[in-house]
Amino acid sequence: MNAVRRVNREKLLLQLGAPLLAILAALVITSVILATTGGDPFRAYSVMIEFGFKSDSQIWIINKAIPYFLAAVAVAVGFRMKLFNIGVDGQYRLAAFCAAALGGAVAFPSFIQIPLMILTAMFVGAIWSGIAGLLKATRGVSEVVSTIMLNFIAASLIGYLIQENRLGVVEGNLTHTENIPESGHFFEISTGQEPIGGFVIVAVLVGVVYWLVLNRSRFGFDLRAVGGSHSAAEASGVNVKRMVVSSMLLSGLFAGLVGMPTLLGESHNYGTDFPEGIGFTGIAIALLGRNHPVGMALAALLWGFLERTGTQLEFEGYSQEIIGVMQGVIVFCVVIAYEVVRRYGLKLQQRKVGEELAAEARAKSSNEAGASA
Template sequence: MTSWRTKVLPPLLAIVFSVLVCSVALVISGADPIRAYGTMIGQLGKGTTAVDTVNLATIYYLSGLSVAIGFQMNLFNIGVEGQYRFAAVVAAIAGGALRLPPVVHTAVIILIALAAGALYAALPAILKVTRGVSEVISTIMLNAIVSGIVAFLINPSQFGVLTGNNLRTQPIPPSGTVPGIPVGGATLFGFVIIVVVIGVGYWFMLGRTRFGFELKASGESATAAAAGGVSAKRMTMIAMLLSGAVAGLIAMPELLGRDHNYAITSTQGYGFTGIAVALLGRNHPGGIALGALLWAFLDKSAVSLEQVNVPKEIATIMQGAIVLSVVVAYEVVRRADLTAMQRRVGRALAGGPASVSEGGAI
């Protein structure tokens, strides 16, 4: 069992450290930290900021889950960016071309996105399993290639249309969209319900299924897992495909809930943000949700800083400081916990009193 320090102290230390770093940055920029923080928090109550924050957090959550699945196997799937963009353009093209009944149309688009994301993750997975090629290198290369694939597919000579100065796919009919949920004067992505189901499924898979146990065991020690009859190569392949499949859904909230087409100018970078969100959430579905909300809040409230003459780029410093704080805090507490445990074991071996409660339970 992990000690209370491992669970409670790291988040507290991370919060304190990140607030201090951000406050120093604000003071250096000539701003009042308290006023800046108050302005950002107050922005949530203005206009559609709160709903916009949840909508963006929905996207970040999917991205964080995709990265976290790889992390469970000690795989660094940095290719989530390429996987979600490839899946988005393929799903948008298919969705615009198909004519199906409502619900069925939407379900088919989602299934196509899942399959396309998994397909784009299959190549690095195969190279990893059969040739030992680092997934970091192969996925980075595929991230670069995807821009060319998107540009080719959206070309008017292929599947795209030119609207003004922007290239985009054919619009998806209403039968293939996901209706939004009115909240005050804003609209919440209806896809948020699907995302909640996915999050619950991720939690159930990790903590309540044999597959989840084998996935985590293989990530902890491939050798020990193999001794228990678990194939590390098989788990690597499955983890990469699952990660890619979830990545394929990242653009779906916007595609099916707002834009209804995928354009050459569609937002990029969600895959890389997912890495930070997964680190913040420590690969736990609840932690990832909080990390996604925090990251989305900083993104959406950053513009309010200009009202108090603070550069909005300060929010980027805050995001970096938070990620760094979480990583450092968990490592510091982990080492302190390990040292305390080693001292207790040493006293026990020496015949001295070994207090199980001292310094936390093992």
């Protein structure tokens, strides 16, 4: 029992070690950059903490973190199987566009309108991601290449369809789909100040479903087995090609939800100013959160915190690019920290195995000596 507790404690420390080491290294590197450019790093961090922990900032950070977390979950599904889904950006944008076009064309009661748009977005995201999975399974096409190409195709398709004489409506300098009726507006959680988007509840449910599917189901076991070794998984009876397609479908299913907080809670249409790049942010958050729902939630909040406080740093005379530098340094440090921690954990495991073998050898030698006596 003590050995089990010791192993679990060491495993927990290793899991926490990489992100903590990455953030600490990022703080040190960013401090050096600030100092060399004439800024006071301690004053900058003080401003960030003071502004970031104000109540209105906290609400802004939570709302900002919701799509980031959903994007990270979509990316993490692929990561767990050693698949690199770079196409989350195109998947959520095309999914949001289709959901917006449908929502603007029909008007049902809320209990039909909202689920209809959400299911449409999830379906479109899954199909668009499934194309890459199918190409990978049947033709061996790298999912990195195919998802990047599908991003461009999705953007071009949206650009074609959102024109005024098709599905677009011109309003000032913006072109967007028909406005979604009020029955398609998602609820908000009142706080006495700015409301929190009700999609935070959906994000929590997605995190729970993600954890249960990947850690408490046969599908999740097979997915992780294929991620560990294709040949070993295939030898144990797992259909690797089917798992590749299934995991990409599931990744796209989650990706379809990324644009829904903005569509249903803020813009109520898909326009040329719809947020882009959230999928790529999800990659960094999934890495920082180690593909664990709690870790990714904390990483998404950290990203929102950095973006919120970055605006305040500009008013204090700091360069507006410093937050981008900090985010880039965090991602860079994450990759290095994970490798350092992985190698350290491997050395610990090898040492334990050596100690166990040595103990068995001593016991065997002692038994043989006793038998001969």
